[in-house]
Amino acid sequence: MTKLFRAFGVPLSTVILMFSSIWILGLIAAPQLIMIEQSLWRMERPEGAAEISVQIDGLYNQLDVMALDRSTAEAGTDATKRAADLAALDAKEAAINAEIAALEESESTPVKVYTLANFGQMGAAHLAIFAKTIAASLAVSAIALVVCYPIAYAVAKLETPRTAAVIMLALVIPYAINELLRIFAWQMILNQNGPANLLLGLVGLDPVPFLESGTGVFVAMVYAYILFMVFPLYNVLETLDGNQVEAARDLGASTWNIHRRVVIPHARPGIAVGCIMTFMLSAGSYAVPYIMTRGTAAPWFTQLIYNRFFEATNWNVGAAYALSLLAVCTVFIFGMMRLLKVSLKDIAK
Amino acid sequence: MTDQSTGKAIEFDRASVRFGQFQAVQPTDLRIEPGEFFSILGPSGCGKTTLLRLLSGFLDPTAGDVRIGGQSMVGIDPSIRPTALIFQNLALFPLMPIWENVAFGLEMRGWSRARRRDRAYELLATVALSDHAEKMPAQLSGGQKQRVAIARALAVEPSVLLLDEPLSALDLKLRQHMRAELKQIQARTGITFVYITHDQGEALTMSDRVAVMNRGRIMQVGSPDDIYDRPANAFVATFVGETNALAGKLASTAEGLALMETPLGGFRAANPKGLRAGDEAILFLRPEKLRLLAPGEATENHIPARVLRRDMEGAWSTLVVEAGGQELKLHLAHDGREAPPSGEIALGFSATEAMILPKGEMSDD
Ligand SMILES: Nc1ncnc2c1ncn2[C@@H]1O[C@H](COP(=O)(O)OP(=O)(O)OP(=O)(O)O)[C@@H](O)[C@H]1O
Numbered sequence: 284m285t286k287l288f289r290a291f292g293v294p295l296s297t298v299i300l301m302f303s304s305i306w307i308l309g310l311i312a313a314p315q316l317i318m319i320e321q322s323l324w325r326m327e328r329p330e331g332a333a334e335i336s337v338q339i340d341g342l343y344n345q346l347d348v349m350a351l352d353r354s355t356a357e358a359g360t361d362a363t364k365r366a367a368d369l370a371a372l373d374a375k376e377a378a379i380n381a382e383i384a385a386l387e388e389s390e391s392t393p394v395k396v397y398t399l400a401n402f403g404q405m406g407a408a409h410l411a412i413f414a415k416t417i418a419a420s421l422a423v424s425a426i427a428l429v430v431c432y433p434i435a436y437a438v439a440k441l442e443t444p445r446t447a448a449v450i451m452l453a454l455v456i457p458y459a460i461n462e463l464l465r466i467f468a469w470q471m472i473l474n475q476n477g478p479a480n481l482l483l484g485l486v487g488l489d490p491v492p493f494l495e496s497g498t499g500v501f502v503a504m505v506y507a508y509i510l511f512m513v514f515p516l517y518n519v520l521e522t523l524d525g526n527q528v529e530a531a532r533d534l535g536a537s538t539w540n541i542h543r544r545v546v547i548p549h550a551r552p553g554i555a556v557g558c559i560m561t562f563m564l565s566a567g568s569y570a571v572p573y574i575m576t577r578g579t580a581a582p583w584f585t586q587l588i589y590n591r592f593f594e595a596t597n598w599n600v601g602a603a604y605a606l607s608l609l610a611v612c613t614v615f616i617f618g619m620m621r622l623l624k625v626s627l628k629d630i631a632k
Numbered sequence: 633m634t635d636q637s638t639g640k641a642i643e644f645d646r647a648s649v650r651f652g653q654f655q656a657v658q659p660t661d662l663r664i665e666p667g668e669f670f671s672i673l674g675p676s677g678c679g680k681t682t683l684l685r686l687l688s689g690f691l692d693p694t695a696g697d698v699r700i701g702g703q704s705m706v707g708i709d710p711s712i713r714p715t716a717l718i719f720q721n722l723a724l725f726p727l728m729p730i731w732e733n734v735a736f737g738l739e740m741r742g743w744s745r746a747r748r749r750d751r752a753y754e755l756l757a758t759v760a761l762s763d764h765a766e767k768m769p770a771q772l773s774g775g776q777k778q779r780v781a782i783a784r785a786l787a788v789e790p791s792v793l794l795l796d797e798p799l800s801a802l803d804l805k806l807r808q809h810m811r812a813e814l815k816q817i818q819a820r821t822g823i824t825f826v827y828i829t830h831d832q833g834e835a836l837t838m839s840d841r842v843a844v845m846n847r848g849r850i851m852q853v854g855s856p857d858d859i860y861d862r863p864a865n866a867f868v869a870t871f872v873g874e875t876n877a878l879a880g881k882l883a884s885t886a887e888g889l890a891l892m893e894t895p896l897g898g899f900r901a902a903n904p905k906g907l908r909a910g911d912e913a914i915l916f917l918r919p920e921k922l923r924l925l926a927p928g929e930a931t932e933n934h935i936p937a938r939v940l941r942r943d944m945e946g947a948w949s950t951l952v953v954e955a956g957g958q959e960l961k962l963h964l965a966h967d968g969r970e971a972p973p974s975g976e977i978a979l980g981f982s983a984t985e986a987m988i989l990p991k992g993e994m995s996d997d
């Protein structure tokens with residue numbers, strides 16, 4: 284802190300600190316805290332609601348009894364006494380009605396209760412979708428890794444810098460196009476009557492229900508997020524000294540061993556970043572499964588979250604669902620870092 | 633490490649390399665003897681690394697053949713050649729501890745972990761690094777890393793060790809020390825060393841023989857003495873050591889000597905190439921062969937000159953003089969007593985200590 288003030292002077296340091304706090308609060312802490320808070324409560328009927336309803340029932344009974352009294356009073360002959368009795372009954376009835384209204388009011392106003400119950404709301408069906416989403420996202424990351432590693436290696440190490448720049452540019456250009464447009468395009472490609480099935484037809488194969496089987500989601504997801512795997516891998520492989528690869532080969536290493544002992548260990552931070560990014564994006568993707576399946580295949584977990592919020596209008600359970608997903612993603616990040624022996628510092632680089 | 637000679641002979645047979653339109657190595661014939669310490673010396677970009685890559689296998693000749701131990705190497709993968717390469721930047725594996733670096737080649741040959749670990753420790757002991765076996769490369773000094781690279785290359789028991797300017801990143805003291813160490817290892821193992829350098833001191837002190845290269849062509853192959861005392865052409869004469877070059881034309885020749893006309897006058901000097909009268913030629917004169925004449929002293933070759941300055945070098949000093957519009961250098965033994973010469977002086981040299989070579993490309997450094 285003193286170092287900061289010394290380096291930038293008081294006014295600038297204050298501004299820096301202010302922006303940092305806004306960043307930390309607004310971008311990191313606030314959304315999470317609000318979600319957590321939301322997930323931890325629900326509205327319940329107040330305590331003692333049962334006694335109150337018994338009380339209310341009692342009061343209604345009293346009203347019934349009073350209706351009897353009234354008919355007795357109305358049958359009375361003495362006009363003065365009858366008027367007095369009726370007035371007394373009216374007053375009493377008004378009092379009871381007021382009491383009933385008050386009791387009913389307090390009985391039906393729910394109170395906010397803090398509880399972990401929201402997290403226990405996932406039934407077996409939802410749990411299965413949750414598990415499927417995680418498994419599919421893992422698979423998307425794995426496929427993206429397998430596809431991107433050779434590409435990134437070839438571009439980074441085998442091509443001249445000029446060619447490499449052109450190839451990387453070609454990889455980026457599709458991503459300048461709106462994501463929705465690209466996914467809709469894939470939706471059309473993989474449609475029952477789309478070009479993919481047309482091609483299969485030409486080879487003499489039966490049409491494949493890509494969209495309905497969930498394959499479509501998968502394909503579109505690999506396509507949509509593969510770039511987030513290529514770049515971290517490319518960046519890290521770029522920095523590998525080509526002499527190390529040659530040294531390994533000179534010492535007798537096969538291609539597989541060169542990668543296993545030299546290239547992959549070097550690429551670990553890039554692999555970690557790429558897997559984390561593709562996994563998080565896939566697990567948290569809403570548009571891709573929504574557009575690709577349109578209800579024809581089992582939903583993605585994000586769609587369940589959306590439903591909790593906007594269709595079941597239970598924001599508390601929705602928040603609990605969202606947080607469960609976040610928790611798994613966080614576990615994945617740290618698991619990945621552990622597995623690849625990379626620290627936060629390596630990843631930040 | 634075995635004590636008997638394990639080195640193999642190397643032969644280049646009209647081997648050449650083209651990169652597109654660029655001829656990096658001209659057709660080359662060269663034989664390197666088993667167990668020889670052979671250096672390739674030349675200016676930057678002359679094709680030394682390219683020549684070495686033909687041996688290590690990362691490059692195949694565009695034409696011609698390369699043989700090691702009599703066997704053609706064309707098309708044989710680097711991983712199975714009997715060579716080991718030491719890179720200029722060493723290329724140690726930064727994520728492996730030192731002993732694993734050294735054991736890497738053995739690991740690739742399927743040795744068990746315990747066995748290759750023992751062997752790595754043995755090898756590290758021979759380069760005095762046993763204490764550092766468990767460290768990571770980044771924790772070692774430049775000289776230590778250098779020795780790790782040597783141990784790693786020796787671990788695979790190559791017949792030929794290829795070294796691409798391995799000492800150029802070290803400071804002078806360390807470089808001198810490592811030269812001795814390399815020489816010792818070579819003597820002990822009997823491995824054929826092919827050593828690339830652009831440092832002529834290194835080439836001359838360490839090698840059995842030296843090849844001087846320029847623009848993809850080997851200009852001369854010979855012992856360090858041959859190269860220095862009997863350069864085959866103008867390039868070698870100017871690239872190796874310091875020299876004064878006087879351009880001119882041969883006037884007459886007689887019994888291995890010739891009389892040459894230069895702007896500074898006519899001089900008699902050795903004519904090893906048998907040039908004939910009328911040929912364009914250059915006369916080369918090493919600064920240590922040029923003498924300061926006592927007043928009135930007569931010699932075969934006499935140059936009147938004027939002192940420009942004197943550069944102190946330690947054991948000797950270099951006197952820079954002007955003669956006939958040209959700068960000449962001569963070395964003076966430095967005894968610290970006599971006043972340095974100044975003003976108009978006379979220089980001389982004996983005919984057998986200067987050399988007349990055909991006109992040709994000269995090194996510009
Ligand atoms: N793969 C390649 N493609 C095209 N040209 C190349 C290639 N490799 C080397 N060259 C060219 O060949 C020539 C010789 O290169 P080389 O690396 O053998 O030089 P060198 O003598 O080792 O130089 P230095 O002392 O600087 O290392 C250079 O002009 C270089 O630009």
Ligand SMILES: [Mg+2]
Nearest residue numbers: 680681682796
């Ligand atoms: Mg080189």
